[in-house]
Amino acid sequence: MENNGISRRSLLAGLGAGGALLLAACSSAVDEAGSGASAGPTPKAGGTLKVAIPDDLIPKNLFTNSNTAITALIGLVYESLTRYPNDSIEPKPRLAKSWTASADGLSLTLQLRDDVVFHSGRAFTSKDVEFSIKAYADASWHAQGQLQSTAKAVTSVDTTDPHQAVLHFAHPLGNIFDLLDTVFIIDSETVEDIKTGKGFVGTGPFTFKSWTPNSSLVFEKNPKYWQPGRPYLDGVRIGIVPDTNAIAAQLKSGQVDFAEGVSPRDIEELSKDAKKFNKTTLAGAEQQIYVGTNVTAPALGDVRLRQAIAYAIDRDRIISEVFRGNGYATNLPWPKYSVAYDAEKNKRYAYNQAKAKELVAQIGTLPTIPYTYNTALPVYAATAQIVQANLAAVGIKVELEPVDAATFVKQLIGAEFKGIWTTFHSWAQYTPSTLVVSAYPFNALHNASHFTSDDYTSASQAAWKQPDGRSDAAIAEYAKVSDELLEALFLVEIGVIPFQWVSSTRLSGLSYTKRWELDVTNAYLA
Amino acid sequence: MTDTVQTPTRPAADAPTAPEQQLPTATPAAATPAAAGPASVTPAEDVAAVATAPRRRRVLLHGRGLFGLLLVGGILLLGLFAPLLTPYGPTEQIPGANLLPASGRHLFGTDEVNRDVLTRALYGIRVDVLVVFVAVPLGALLGTAAGTLAALIRPADVAVQRIFDVILAFPPIILAIGVTAILGAGITPIFVVVVAVEIPYFGRLLRSSILTLRELPFVEAAEAIGASRWWILRRHILPNSAEPLFVQLALSMSIAVFLESAMSFLGIGVRPPEPSLGTIIADAVSDLDTAPMQAVGPLLLVTGFVLGFQLIAQAVGARRRI
Numbered sequence: 001m002e003n004n005g006i007s008r009r010s011l012l013a014g015l016g017a018g019g020a021l022l023l024a025a026c027s028s029a030v031d032e033a034g035s036g037a038s039a040g041p042t043p044k045a046g047g048t049l050k051v052a053i054p055d056d057l058i059p060k061n062l063f064t065n066s067n068t069a070i071t072a073l074i075g076l077v078y079e080s081l082t083r084y085p086n087d088s089i090e091p092k093p094r095l096a097k098s099w100t101a102s103a104d105g106l107s108l109t110l111q112l113r114d115d116v117v118f119h120s121g122r123a124f125t126s127k128d129v130e131f132s133i134k135a136y137a138d139a140s141w142h143a144q145g146q147l148q149s150t151a152k153a154v155t156s157v158d159t160t161d162p163h164q165a166v167l168h169f170a171h172p173l174g175n176i177f178d179l180l181d182t183v184f185i186i187d188s189e190t191v192e193d194i195k196t197g198k199g200f201v202g203t204g205p206f207t208f209k210s211w212t213p214n215s216s217l218v219f220e221k222n223p224k225y226w227q228p229g230r231p232y233l234d235g236v237r238i239g240i241v242p243d244t245n246a247i248a249a250q251l252k253s254g255q256v257d258f259a260e261g262v263s264p265r266d267i268e269e270l271s272k273d274a275k276k277f278n279k280t281t282l283a284g285a286e287q288q289i290y291v292g293t294n295v296t297a298p299a300l301g302d303v304r305l306r307q308a309i310a311y312a313i314d315r316d317r318i319i320s321e322v323f324r325g326n327g328y329a330t331n332l333p334w335p336k337y338s339v340a341y342d343a344e345k346n347k348r349y350a351y352n353q354a355k356a357k358e359l360v361a362q363i364g365t366l367p368t369i370p371y372t373y374n375t376a377l378p379v380y381a382a383t384a385q386i387v388q389a390n391l392a393a394v395g396i397k398v399e400l401e402p403v404d405a406a407t408f409v410k411q412l413i414g415a416e417f418k419g420i421w422t423t424f425h426s427w428a429q430y431t432p433s434t435l436v437v438s439a440y441p442f443n444a445l446h447n448a449s450h451f452t453s454d455d456y457t458s459a460s461q462a463a464w465k466q467p468d469g470r471s472d473a474a475i476a477e478y479a480k481v482s483d484e485l486l487e488a489l490f491l492v493e494i495g496v497i498p499f500q501w502v503s504s505t506r507l508s509g510l511s512y513t514k515r516w517e518l519d520v521t522n523a524y525l526a
Numbered sequence: 527m528t529d530t531v532q533t534p535t536r537p538a539a540d541a542p543t544a545p546e547q548q549l550p551t552a553t554p555a556a557a558t559p560a561a562a563g564p565a566s567v568t569p570a571e572d573v574a575a576v577a578t579a580p581r582r583r584r585v586l587l588h589g590r591g592l593f594g595l596l597l598v599g600g601i602l603l604l605g606l607f608a609p610l611l612t613p614y615g616p617t618e619q620i621p622g623a624n625l626l627p628a629s630g631r632h633l634f635g636t637d638e639v640n641r642d643v644l645t646r647a648l649y650g651i652r653v654d655v656l657v658v659f660v661a662v663p664l665g666a667l668l669g670t671a672a673g674t675l676a677a678l679i680r681p682a683d684v685a686v687q688r689i690f691d692v693i694l695a696f697p698p699i700i701l702a703i704g705v706t707a708i709l710g711a712g713i714t715p716i717f718v719v720v721v722a723v724e725i726p727y728f729g730r731l732l733r734s735s736i737l738t739l740r741e742l743p744f745v746e747a748a749e750a751i752g753a754s755r756w757w758i759l760r761r762h763i764l765p766n767s768a769e770p771l772f773v774q775l776a777l778s779m780s781i782a783v784f785l786e787s788a789m790s791f792l793g794i795g796v797r798p799p800e801p802s803l804g805t806i807i808a809d810a811v812s813d814l815d816t817a818p819m820q821a822v823g824p825l826l827l828v829t830g831f832v833l834g835f836q837l838i839a840q841a842v843g844a845r846r847r848i
Contacts, residue, residue, distance in 0.1 A: 389619045
């Protein structure tokens with residue numbers, strides 16, 4: 001797979017970039033929180049970046065951001081209209097240069113860049129904006145993007161001017177920039193190739209060259225990229241390595257310069273060697289680990305049992321032992337920088353075994369509750385076993401049911417869990433209303449917990465329909481949603497976990513989007 | 527994998543030698559039971575039966591037989607007395623003891639959820655004991671029954687042989703994955719797979735023994751003087767086939783330990799948090815460089831178990847070939 005790796009490495013080692021490189025290494029891990037490139041020595045053009053990731057591409061799931069191959073491909077080949085900096089939800093220009101929203105919140109006018117061409121050579125116009133948003137909402141895709149409700153609320157797009165797109169909405173959309181950050185612009189002429197995996201044509205810094213299933217993805221520099229002088233790299237070659245131990249081994253042996261899917265403990269070990277490896281913590285692109293409950297399962301319909309579960313879980317222990325201290329405990333989904341974050345509300349179900357025991361005593365006899373988790377990542381098994389011990393300590397007996405990744409996702413989307421389950425959810429890093437109208441576990445209209453409540457539905461709809469997702473009025477609505485989540489407690493949050501990437505110190509300028517998409521536009525190899 | 531699975535077929539090739547050694551049981555005296563009826567026992571057979579048992583025991587009292595017996599017995603005792611040997615429970619999460627290296631307090635260290643790995647390994651032996659001493663004999667019993675049926679009734683032979691072919695067509699781990707897909711992970715699929723894997727080996731072994739034995743003169747003689755089929759089977763054929771079956775039993779036990787560990791290692795065996803040697807090793811593999819004892823400790827137990835049964839099988843098999 002990596003035929004020329006050793007010779008190139010030895011050559012570059014011979015160049016002895018030494019001190020300057022080291023400086024870049026120390027700074028990059030910290031600097032990556034921003035969306036731009038990290039400061040470092042003069043960037044050097046050329047070279048192919050070698051990457052290892054654990055997942056293979058599933059072309060039909062392209063809009064779901066559901067695995068590392070998909071997020072790497074989107075990040076390299078495609079671009080969105082606007083982009084959030086990683087630490088806020090204030091949109092910045094990307095393919096759209098500027099925008100103005102109507103006073104009633106029912107339309108948004110986007111001025112588009114006029115110097116952008118697709119990899120096929122065709123110019124990017126407002127028609128592509130219309131096509132991409134419609135494709136995202138299209139039910140014919142195997143798995144749709146979770147923001148489809150927002151995409152469907154875009155009723156029409158005025159494309160009279162090729163460099164101006166006017167979006168019209170069914171109702172004010174407080175999270176419209178979440179959609180514009182998420183939907184990437186695809187080429188209407190080659191859309192069928194996406195479904196078969198034959199070709200992926202976008203406007204991004206790299207062109208798609210080939211995909212060998214279960215083996216590799218190859219990308220080449222886009223010579224017509226609209227950002228002058230970018231990208232620095234000649235290409236990116238991604239190896240698909242399902243075994244996480246093997247990924248760590250490839251990184252250690254220098255076969256690859258960047259890897260995703262390395263376990264928290266391997267990351268901890270590798271990052272001890274700061275001369276060789278950089279750790280990138282994906283701040284602003286967090287995921288939340290949680291215990292979901294099926295409220296229609298025996299005993300779980302009683303909110304006191306769900307409260308007992310929330311009190312019984314030793315969140316700090318899970319964060320420190322399973323996630324090696326990377327993250328923090330929460331009772332609500334919002335990360336600390338979110339406008340919906342409330343430190344007081346977040347302490348509502350702090351670890352309290354006595355309270356949990358009291359609630360269990362009130363309920364009386366409990367059945368054994370099935371507890372499903374995904375065997376794909378070792379962190380799920382470890383979390384589930386700690387939660388199981390925590391619950392046993394307060395008198396709640398659960399039986400672990402490990403299932404493979406495909407079965408787990410099927411049960412999650414189909415709301416088929418028999419008792420409780422543990423996995424990650426995301427979308428809380430965006431406008432808070434996006435979470436409650438989009439994510440499978442939270443969607444007020446259809447969620448994995450079978451939870452329905454008029455109060456929760458109306459609170460989430462009211463938050464969604466705010467014209468400005470960051471206004472005081474919107475924040476007041478988010479507070480109501482938070483209260484509903486804490487009262488109903490159909491989902492027990494454990495903690496907010498930012499993913500972590502590891503790269504060799506040869507690589508500088510590595511970045512990411514809020515959805516973990518790989519951004520190497522400004523990256524270069526020493 | 528392939529090697530291990532093919533190993534048990536070796537004694538089957540030895541099977542034809544068995545009747546020659548056992549021929550004394552088929553002396554003319556043994557061939558005169560018709561008048562006395564099937565229930566009576568002739569003196570000559572008595573002597574032969576009594577002589578075989580001590581000899582079998584003797585092979586396990588020296589050399590590799592003894593070593594094998596000690597290995598198996600020692601590990602068995604460790605599993606049996608696990609609660610007395612360690613202060614911790616197998617699923618007990620010891621506060622603050624996260625991923626501790628091997629030390630006097632925790633000989634194999636502690637795992638990612640703060641459990642003592644030695645304790646889990648000792649309790650993990652119990653799963654293997656269950657599989658080895660319940661599932662394997664059950665498979666052997668069903669296999670010999672099917673083998674007998676196949677040898678005695680021609681139409682049944684065709685059906686049984688084809689069923690054996692189907693089972694043998696699946697490598698054990700593939701069969702295990704299939705069974706787990708239907709039954710879900712846990713001890714039950716391990717049990718089912720071990721039983722299913724053993725049936726054809728014992729069945730074929732016994733069938734070939736019977737087919738060879740029934741052509742021998744002493745069986746013909748018994749038939750000629752009017753002995754019933756069931757009586758011949760019970761008094762002549764089964765006792766003469768017993769020894770290769772015993773060798774196969776010891777071999778199968780070693781394979782069962784391996785199979786349980788492999789299934790648990792792949793995550794389709796014993797369900798967490800219950801310990802089994804395979805799951806402990808699987809969990810420890812990612813930390814092999816930082817905490818080697820977590821994997822090496824249970825691996826030694828699996829190796830000891832497999833080696834012990836193999837040595838017993840070899841000792842018994844070698845004595846038969848003298």
